[in-house]
Amino acid sequence: MVSKPDFLSGGSQDHFRPELQVESPEGELHLRFYIPSRQEFALPATGIREVMELSPDRITPIPNASPLLLGTLNLRGRVIWVADLGQFLGEATALNTDRAEIPVIAIEEQDTIVGLAVEEIGGMDWLDVQHLMLTTHVPDTMAPFLRGEWLIDAKTNKSLRLLDQMAILRSARWAG
Template identity: 30%
Template sequence: MTQSQSIRQRDTITLAKQGEPELLETFLNYKLKPKGISARVRKKQRHLLVLLEGIEVCPNEEQMMKLLRQIASKLDPKKVEKIRVCGQQKGDDIPNWLQIIETGESTAAQGDLKGWLDSVKITPSLLSQTEGDPNSDAQTGQRFLRFHLGAEDTALLAVNAVKEVLSVSGEKILPVPDVASSVLGLHNWRGEMLWVVDLNDLLGFSALWEIENIAANINVIVLQVEQQEIGIAVRQVETIEQHDWQKLQPPEGLFPPHILSYAQGYLTEASSIILDATALVKAFNQNGR
């Protein structure tokens, strides 16, 4: 090996340890393409964003996370703080699984959508697509979207009522006079005017503007019920989970009256309230405008 080749090799190793996305993407595709998986890597500040896409089935979460943790252990934590990883089958609109790896640590936490999925399509077809088995969801449960509610709590919504998740600047929501306090205004969504409602305010919690700078980005969950869409603004969207719907407990006696009418029930295994998308849309139609 010549001196110039040795220098180039050292430079390549240095760049790889700093999380150079093109180098990591090339390495991942070298390892994974024979298995029918393609990789895309992007870097935002000190965060790496990794999308793994299977041609025929969703990449195996356990196997992929083992590989990515090995890579994380080699990275300079001063240059890369986190690796956000998602896996999906080609053609799906949203990842089947999401994980976050803290560099230098061996454990991974569930990933959040905020900050790296600016606009995500969620379709009901995902309820029957897991590892290429069309019957798997019927066997293991239903998919739910988890998001922040109030200052410290979280809640769940069934994915089949969620059409899209947006990251929206509060400045792009047009205030409308003479509407309920929970209505933030109108947002231009796909050329249509979408009503945006502060879910915190609607359910009796502190309004978003009291706990969050909504002039910056907020998450808006677009609900579709009977061909009608509204956007519910929340502080943060976290992840997609799967739970057994049959374990849902009735909401009566578990929640105060101002929340009870919007609750489908409570899932003990998820320690979360399940909100009723139909009730939210109905309440907006009756009281919002």
């Protein structure tokens, strides 16, 4: 029988040193980001293929395409569509593409990949989906793409809304 070496189990003295104990995160890892109207959203990290900051000239406009689409992008030899997520969700404010870099979140399901252009990336956080509440006060254009929301600040009624990436990828809105 082989026993564990000390470096795998930690020394017995480490057991009582709280600064060496690793906290286990609660919930699931999510990417937080903003659309141009400054509303904050999240997507589960498990469905995100890649997050990029791209120069606008790397997105090739496509004539006569849906107004939601900014164009196409070559992602490691594969051409994918890039959409203005705010416009896709029904926001009136279009994404400012006249800047040095545009954050793009590539989401994936099986063989489908779509790039979602956003205003700003907020970071990664562990969020507990068991604390999700039903979304309130959302436009009808946005409601089908939301799984719920977390209340961030009760005084200002600020919330973080969780998007349903499957609903986004499978939407008939892309055909428009």
